[in-house]
Amino acid sequence: MQDPNRYDVIVAGGGLAGLSAAIQLADKGYRVALIEKSYYPFHRVCGEYISEESRPLLERLGIPISSLQLPEIRRLRVTAPDGTALISDLDPGGFGISRYRLDALLASQAKLAGATVMEGVKVQDIRYRNGWMEVQINGLLLESRLVLGCFGKRSSLDLKMNRSFALEKPGKLNNFIGIKYHIEWDDPEDLISLHNFKDGYCGISRIEDAQYCLCYLTTANNLGLSNNSIEQMEKTILSVNPYLDKLFRDAKKIRQEPLSIAQVSFAPKSQVENHVLMVGDAAGLITPLCGNGMSMALHASYLAVQAAFPFLEGTCSRTEMETLYTKNWRRSFSSRLRTGRMIQSFFGDPWLSKGLIFAGNKFPGLTRWLIGKTHGKNYV
Secondary structure (H helix, E strand, O other): OOOOOEEEEEEEOOOHHHHHHHHHHHHOOOOEEEEEOOOOOOOOOOOOEEEHHHHHHHHHOOOOHHHOOOOEEEEEEEEOOOOOEEEEEEEEEEEEOOHHHHHHHHHHHHHHHOOEEEEOOOEEEEEEEOOEEEEEEOOEEEEEEEEEEOOOOOOHHHHHOOOHHHHOOOOOOOOEEEEEEEEEOOOOOOEEEEEEEOOEEEEEEEOOOOOEEEEEEEEHHHHHHOOOOHHHHHHHOHHHOHHHHHHHHHOEEOOOOOEEEEEEOOOOOOOEEOOEEEOHHHOOOOOOOOOOHHHHHHHHHHHHHHHHHHHHOOOOOHHHHHHHHHHHHHHHHHHHHHHHHHHHHHOOOHHHHHHHHHHHHHOHHHHHHHHHHHOOOOOO
């Protein structure tokens, strides 16, 4: 009789990386448990744009992206804090969909594929012992041959595992905050905008149901300078940019209260910790200028699953699996991360962002090159 608390794979965290990995593994007949601390569907702080590189994987997972009538995003607008603007074609572009809707679709598909989806359950600890992974949840101990760590931007598990980025003192790379709204607005459907302001930038793009996602990233210091008031920060810091000034005055918020996340870290992370394969933001947080974190989380799930198959089939060792995953992750993302961090050093600075926009307008080839460096190609 099969032990009900023993699995082939346990996926800790049910975001895009975790859900897509669970579907891929369950489709191959493996016994998979996915553990998510919240209940589907729910909203997350996220810029809700997915580049075209991930359309084939989503279709393979059973999500009919092409028939959902989602907005197709094919142009990019970037503005400096003084309103200086650049508009460029975005090749190959992408599409807009909310995390609320996409996570719900993926969670449903994971259940259909045969994965055990545990909602409202928090992973308390993960340990390796005698060739098995042990996962502690709510007074119950689960075991598996493999654990995928898909627990997002920052988790108590990062501290529990003594991950170096989580132990660092607040600094330039690890003290950001993210804020998100859904709004009614009138930008062209095919346009994604990145509006700069001092020490931050705000993305706006169309999603389903004629709504727009407004998501911005800034420093905790900006919030502190605004008496820890998000509303005051938006009025005194973000709205210096004339595009954002108009937006915050005229846009209608679907929900008045924003979603927020603090202590966002862009510090380098390891892809394997204590024999846990880290996937998505847990492996390395993607700056919003790297081609979008949603697509890269999906891509990373594919890389993790491809590395896991030989191990689960008994044709390679755990060490070989971990080495292969780390190598493929770095080959796929390291260049994009470096480019994104370089561009990020220009964004949020009034003069540097204006200079980059001026150069992009004068030399369109530079803009195309930067877009090419921050968007991947089809990987399935």
